[in-house]
Amino acid sequence: MExxxxxxxxxxxxxxxxxxxxxxxxxxxxxxxxxxxxxVSNETVAPLYLTRVRAAFAAAGVEALDVVLPDxxxxxxxxxxxxxxxxxxxxxxxxxxxxxxxxGGVIGDMTGFAAACYQRGVPxxxxxxxxxxxxxxxxxxxxxxxxxxxxxxIGAFHQPQRVLIDTDSLATLPAREFRSGLAExxxxxxxxxxxxxxxxxxxxxALLARSPAALAEAILRSxxxxxxxxxxxxxxxxxxxxxxxxxxFGHAIETGAGYGVWLHGEAVAAGTMMAAELSQRxxxxxxxxxxRIGRLFERCSLPVVGPALGEERYLELMAHDKxxxxxxxxxxxxxxxxxxxxxxxxxxxxxxxAIAARCRAGAVPFLEPAHG
Numbered sequence: 253m254e255x256x257x258x259x260x261x262x263x264x265x266x267x268x269x270x271x272x273x274x275x276x277x278x279x280x281x282x283x284x285x286x287x288x289x290x291x292v293s294n295e296t297v298a299p300l301y302l303t304r305v306r307a308a309f310a311a312a313g314v315e316a317l318d319v320v321l322p323d324x325x326x327x328x329x330x331x332x333x334x335x336x337x338x339x340x341x342x343x344x345x346x347x348x349x350x351x352x353x354x355x356g357g358v359i360g361d362m363t364g365f366a367a368a369c370y371q372r373g374v375p376x377x378x379x380x381x382x383x384x385x386x387x388x389x390x391x392x393x394x395x396x397x398x399x400x401x402x403x404x405x406i407g408a409f410h411q412p413q414r415v416l417i418d419t420d421s422l423a424t425l426p427a428r429e430f431r432s433g434l435a436e437x438x439x440x441x442x443x444x445x446x447x448x449x450x451x452x453x454x455x456x457x458a459l460l461a462r463s464p465a466a467l468a469e470a471i472l473r474s475x476x477x478x479x480x481x482x483x484x485x486x487x488x489x490x491x492x493x494x495x496x497x498x499x500x501f502g503h504a505i506e507t508g509a510g511y512g513v514w515l516h517g518e519a520v521a522a523g524t525m526m527a528a529e530l531s532q533r534x535x536x537x538x539x540x541x542x543x544r545i546g547r548l549f550e551r552c553s554l555p556v557v558g559p560a561l562g563e564e565r566y567l568e569l570m571a572h573d574k575x576x577x578x579x580x581x582x583x584x585x586x587x588x589x590x591x592x593x594x595x596x597x598x599x600x601x602x603x604x605x606a607i608a609a610r611c612r613a614g615a616v617p618f619l620e621p622a623h624g
Contacts, residue, residue, distance in 0.1 A: 269471055292351060292363040293354040297359070301354060321362070364376055364408075379418070394409065505558050522554075527584060557612045559615045
């Protein structure tokens, strides 16, 4: 097992990465303010892992209640969030009751948001079971639900008590979900870690084959990058915004196509290609880097073009992005491989041209697997 630390002074917490962690009662139950938890999961993950996690808590003398939500990005909304509050209130849960997020990014975001709101804040633990959640959304304390006009626009910063990443859970992850998570892994190499990007290019086939050693290394290096950025800029006032490479374009794809049609990582891959295209048009990077990024995504069977929503529709949706300041759209762009910047200086005409160059009518959110 590897252990990292998200260094946030009195709110610091560990990230545990290893195999068999879902059975580790000592890790799950350590430091609970009360021997009572509410596990939040969904209809896909609960049949696989809920019994195992409940048993681990029981072995530590902890009462484990649960609520099972419907699965899917389109359920990341107020009515579904209220089901968590219904369970908390129905069981008369107190401020010392800890929430446990057992699932992917949607479950982690919703559980964290519920924990931030219930009785003005209760503790929660992240137990991510998808690659995307393990390398990105479970770390850093961003919690949210979606709105019809914009993804993740309603939420709060609320840090978990700990993050338990059991790499064994990836064995049951569908291929499309797994590939979606790789988009976030590649992101770290592009924005700040060139040696990691080069490692990915060499070891991507092993990752796609779900080699335990390659997975452990990729998750560890991704989480280390995320932890360093969060420790330096918890509330996204500076460096943390770089983690959103491709996300402003990608969120527009998710919202415009309808939540759940494109998986998050698929939309981020297409959005990253739009950001790379724009970076090239501004003269910051050359065509060879754009092609290099595209090859990585294509090896993962991730899309390199987005749906043809129309440039005006993209810009309208992007205007709701959280990085908009003073009415100006701030985009994460590339200055070089391994070096990203936030810029509000891109002319709208260039942004529209980059979108148009990376859209195609009939574009689908996933490709046939290149590696079986």
